[in-house]
Amino acid sequence: MFADGERAIPAMHKRWAEWASLIALAALLLCPATLPAQDAPGDAPADTMLATRAVAPPFNLTSVDTPNDRGSSITLSWEPSPDEEAGAVISYEIYRSADPDTGFSYAGRVPPGIASYRDSGLDNGVEYYHRVAAAATDTLLFFSPTVGPTIAFPQWFNINRVNVMIGVIIFVTAIVYFVTSAKAGKELFIRRLAGLDELDNAVGRATEMGKPILYITGLSGISDVATIAAINILGEVAKKTAEYNTRLIVPCADPIVMAVEQEVVREAYAEVGRPEAYNEDDVFYLTRSQFAYVAGVNGIMVRQRPATILYMGMFYAESLVLAETGASVGSIQIAGTDAVTQLPFFITSCDYTLIGEELYAASAYLSREPVLLGGLKGQDTIKFIVGVLLIIGFIVATLAATGVIATDFMAPLYVTG
Amino acid sequence: MRRQVPLLLCFVAGVFTAVQYFIPHPVVQDFQERFLAWLMTLLAFAFLLGTVSLIRLHWHKIRNKADDRGYSFVTLVGLLVMIGFGFFHPGHHSPGSPFSTLFQNVQVPIEATMFSLLAFYVASAAFRAFRARTLEATLLLVAATIVMLGRVPLGELIHEQIPIATRWILEVPNMASKRGIMIGVGLGMMATALKIVLGIERAWMGGRD
Numbered sequence: 001m002f003a004d005g006e007r008a009i010p011a012m013h014k015r016w017a018e019w020a021s022l023i024a025l026a027a028l029l030l031c032p033a034t035l036p037a038q039d040a041p042g043d044a045p046a047d048t049m050l051a052t053r054a055v056a057p058p059f060n061l062t063s064v065d066t067p068n069d070r071g072s073s074i075t076l077s078w079e080p081s082p083d084e085e086a087g088a089v090i091s092y093e094i095y096r097s098a099d100p101d102t103g104f105s106y107a108g109r110v111p112p113g114i115a116s117y118r119d120s121g122l123d124n125g126v127e128y129y130h131r132v133a134a135a136a137t138d139t140l141l142f143f144s145p146t147v148g149p150t151i152a153f154p155q156w157f158n159i160n161r162v163n164v165m166i167g168v169i170i171f172v173t174a175i176v177y178f179v180t181s182a183k184a185g186k187e188l189f190i191r192r193l194a195g196l197d198e199l200d201n202a203v204g205r206a207t208e209m210g211k212p213i214l215y216i217t218g219l220s221g222i223s224d225v226a227t228i229a230a231i232n233i234l235g236e237v238a239k240k241t242a243e244y245n246t247r248l249i250v251p252c253a254d255p256i257v258m259a260v261e262q263e264v265v266r267e268a269y270a271e272v273g274r275p276e277a278y279n280e281d282d283v284f285y286l287t288r289s290q291f292a293y294v295a296g297v298n299g300i301m302v303r304q305r306p307a308t309i310l311y312m313g314m315f316y317a318e319s320l321v322l323a324e325t326g327a328s329v330g331s332i333q334i335a336g337t338d339a340v341t342q343l344p345f346f347i348t349s350c351d352y353t354l355i356g357e358e359l360y361a362a363s364a365y366l367s368r369e370p371v372l373l374g375g376l377k378g379q380d381t382i383k384f385i386v387g388v389l390l391i392i393g394f395i396v397a398t399l400a401a402t403g404v405i406a407t408d409f410m411a412p413l414y415v416t417g
Numbered sequence: 418m419r420r421q422v423p424l425l426l427c428f429v430a431g432v433f434t435a436v437q438y439f440i441p442h443p444v445v446q447d448f449q450e451r452f453l454a455w456l457m458t459l460l461a462f463a464f465l466l467g468t469v470s471l472i473r474l475h476w477h478k479i480r481n482k483a484d485d486r487g488y489s490f491v492t493l494v495g496l497l498v499m500i501g502f503g504f505f506h507p508g509h510h511s512p513g514s515p516f517s518t519l520f521q522n523v524q525v526p527i528e529a530t531m532f533s534l535l536a537f538y539v540a541s542a543a544f545r546a547f548r549a550r551t552l553e554a555t556l557l558l559v560a561a562t563i564v565m566l567g568r569v570p571l572g573e574l575i576h577e578q579i580p581i582a583t584r585w586i587l588e589v590p591n592m593a594s595k596r597g598i599m600i601g602v603g604l605g606m607m608a609t610a611l612k613i614v615l616g617i618e619r620a621w622m623g624g625r626d
Contacts, residue, residue, distance in 0.1 A: 070443045154442045161439050168435070171604075175611055221460075225606045228613060232620040255467030256460065260621060284474045285467035289524075291531035303485055317535065324538040327545070338602040340595050348546035356598040357605030363620055371617055379608035386600060 055083040055134050057142040058092060058115070063130050063150040071124045071154030077116040078144065081134040084112045093133045093141055094119060100129045100146055109135075122152045163413055170385070175378035182374030190373060195334050195352035196365050202332050203240045206307035212247035213237070214306040216297060216322065217261065218313025218337070219253045219290060225360070226338045227257060230312035231264055232363035233336070237310065238268035242277055250283040251300060253293045258285045294318040298325045311335040311350070312359065315342045323349035336362060389413065424616045431614030471496065560586055 058078040066073040081089050089112045095104040096119060107119050107130070122128060127149030133141035182188055206213045215237060217230040234250065241248040248265065252258035262283045269278040286296045298321065301309070309326040311319070311333065319335075319342040326333050327349050335346035336354030346353045354362060357379075364372035393410040400408035430452075437449045475489035483489070499516060508514030547562075549555040566572035567583025612618035 068441055070441045070446055156440055156442050158439055158441050165439055171607060172611065175608060179617060225609050228621050229609055232618065235620045252467075255463040255465075255470070258470060259463070259466055264621070281474050281477060285470040287471075288464075288467075289528065291528040292524075294531055295527075299485075299488065317532065320538045320542060321531065321534055324542055338605070340598050340602070343598070345542065348542050357601040360605035360609045363618065367620070372612070375608055375612045375617055379604055382608075383601065383604050386604070 053088065053136070054140075055088045055136045055142050056081045057134050057144045058132050059144060061130070061132055061144045061147045063128075063147050065150060065152050066118055068155055068158040068160050071152055072122045073118055073120045074122060074128060074130070074150050074152050075116065075118050076130055076132065076147075078132055080112070080115050081142075083134070088136060089134045090137065091135045092117070093135050094130065095133065095143075096122075096128050096130050098126060098128060100148060104129075104131065124153050125151060127151055171378075171382050174381045175375050178378035178381070179371050179374035182370035182377070185370075188370070188373045188377050190361070190365060190376060193354065193358055193361065193365055195336065195354045195358070196362055198332075198334060198352050199237065199366070200240065202308040202310075202334060203237070203244055203246060205332060206241075207244040207246045209307045211307035212249050212304055213241055213308045213310065214297075214300065214304070214326075214331070215248060215250045215310045215312070217250070217252065217257060218311070218315050219293060219318070220314035221254045222256045222260060224314050226314040227254075229360050229363065230336070231257070231260055233310075233312050233359075233366065234261060235264045235268050236363075236366040238265040239272050242269040242272045242274040245274070245277060247279075248282060249300065249304065249306065251286040251293075251297055252284065253286060253288060255285050258283065290316065290318055294321050297322060301325050301329050301331070305329050306331050309333045311337065311346065312354075312362075313337065315339050315346075320345040320349065326350075420619075420622060423622060424619070428614055428616060431610070435614075468496075 058081050061076065061078040063074050063076045066075045076094060078092075080092075083089055091109045091111055092114070093109045094107040094117050096107045097104040108117060110117050117132075119128075119130065128151070129146050129148030130150070131143050131146045133143040135141050178188070203213060215234055217227055217234065218224075220227045222228070238248055240246075250261055250265065252261060262280060265283050266275070266278050266280075269275050287293050300306075301322075302325070306326075306329070309331045311322065312335070315322075315337050316339065319337070319339070323333060323335065323346055333350040334352045334354075335350040336359040337343065337346060338356050338359055340356070343353065343355055347355075360379075361376055364376045389410075393414065396405070396410045397408050399405045433452075434449070437445050440446075472493065475493050477483075478489040479486045479493070499519065502514065502516040502519065503510050506515055508516070510516045510520075543561065547554075547558045549558050563572075563579060564583050564586055566575065567580045572579035572583065609618065613621065
C-alpha cells in the first residue's frame, strides 16, 4: 500500500503497527461500552447505536503528485469504506505528516461518496505521508494504512492541453503556408462583402452633402481583437476622408484606444499627402462610462447630423440606442461587430452589417494586400477542417449515444484541462 | 527603429502569453501574473491621457465660442466638481460623501434613464424592420412574433404551443446560428491575433513600411 519511491521502514515497526491496529479494532468491536465521548445509551435511538459501532476504514489508498499543476499539491484516492453505503460513515478525514509514524496533522475532509482529495499548500520537494480515516462520529476515526512518501513538484507542461497545442500548430502552419503562397504571387479569391464595398459610396455621400463621417470603434479596450480590427478599418477610412477632404469624427471610450486612433488617422492623412487636414480634436476621448458614452455620441449625431456613421468593434447594450439615433438623423449606417448578441440590432437598424469574422476580414479586403489575403485564406482552411471535424464528431457522438459503437472516441479532441 | 521596437515587443508579449497557457510551472505563471499587474498599472496611467484630451477639447470649444460650447461647459464643471470632491473633500469617495452622493443620485439615475430608452428604441426598430417585404423579412417577422408572445403570459393564453415554439426557436435554429457565428468569430480572432503577433498585420501602428 505504499507509493513508489518510498524509503525502507523497519519491518518490526511495521508489524507492530499492524498488530496494534488489529487489537484496537477487536477491542472496539467486542466492547462497545468502552467507546469514548458517548452519552449513556439508555433509550438512544437506533442510528446513534449504529454510529457508535466501529466502521471499516477506506482501503487501497494511493497518493500521487497532482499532475499538470504548478506544484504544492498531492492527490489522494481510495476505495470507500464498505460501511459507507449503510450510512455509518459521516465523512473521510485526511491527515498528513512528514514522518511515516508520528506528527500527523489534519489536512481536510470530504463527505461520503467522494473518494479522492487534493491536498494543496504543500512544500515542493518535501516527502509527505498521508492517511485517510472513515469518521463514524466527529471524534471516532478509523484510519487506513499510511501511504507515502510522495513528493509534490511542478510540471513544465500541461498534458491535458496537448489537443489545443496540436490545433494551434495546425492553425499557424495553415496561416504561414497561405501567407507564403500569397507572397510568392499566387492569386487568392475573396468573396464580396457588401458593407465594405459601400464604404466608398458612403464617404462620397458625406463629401457631397458636406457632412462629417462619424466613426465609432465600440466600448472595448485595445486588448480586444475587435477593437484592433476596427482600428485597421479606420486607417483605410481615414485615407479616403483625407482624399475627399471630408471631416472624420472619432469619439473614443478608452484613452489608449484614443491614442492609437489619433496616430492611425494622422499617419493616414500624411500618407495621402494631406497632413495639414488632420484635426487632433476630431479624434477625442469622450468617457469610459457606457451610457454616458451613448449620450455623448447621440448628442454628436443630433447636432452634427453626419451623413455616414460607421460602427466597428465591440458593442454591448448601447448598440440599438446608437443605431436608432443614427437612423433617425438620416445617416447611412454600416456596422461590423463580433458581438453575437448585438448583431440582430445592427442588422435591423443599419444599412449594411459585417457579421462576426467579416469584421476581421475587412482589413485584408480593403487593402488587398497579398499577405493579409493569405492569412484570410489560411483562416478559411482551418474553418473547413473544423467543420469536417464537427460533422464527424456529431456522427460519432450520436452512434456512441445510441450504442452502435462502444465509445465516443472523438471526445478527447474537444476536452481540455 | 520606430516600427521595429513595437513589433518586437508585440511579438515577445504575444508569444509568451500564448506559451504560458501550456506551462503550469510557477516560474512562468508568476511572471504572467506580474506582467498582467503591470498592464493594469499602465492602463490606470492611460486615463491621464484621456482626461487631458477631454479638458483640452472642451476648453478649445469654450474659448472659440463654438455653437455647442454649453455642453462643454457642463462637462468641464462636472469633471472638476467630481475631481474636487473626490480628492480634496475629507470624505473622498466613501459612502455618504458628496462624491458618493452625486454619483448615486445623479450619474446612476441618468445612466439608468439612458438604458431605459432601449425599450422604446426596440419598439421603433421592430416597427421599421418587421415588414414582410421579402422571404427573409417575413421569416423574421413570424419568428419575432412567436418569440415575443412566448415570452409573456399572453402567449400561453392564446395557445399553449406558443411558449414551446418559442423555446424551440431559441434553442435550436437561433442557438445553431449563434454557435456558427461564434466558431467563425473565434477562428477570426485567433487569425487576427496571430497576424498581429507575427507582424503581418501592422495597420494598428499607422502608416506603411
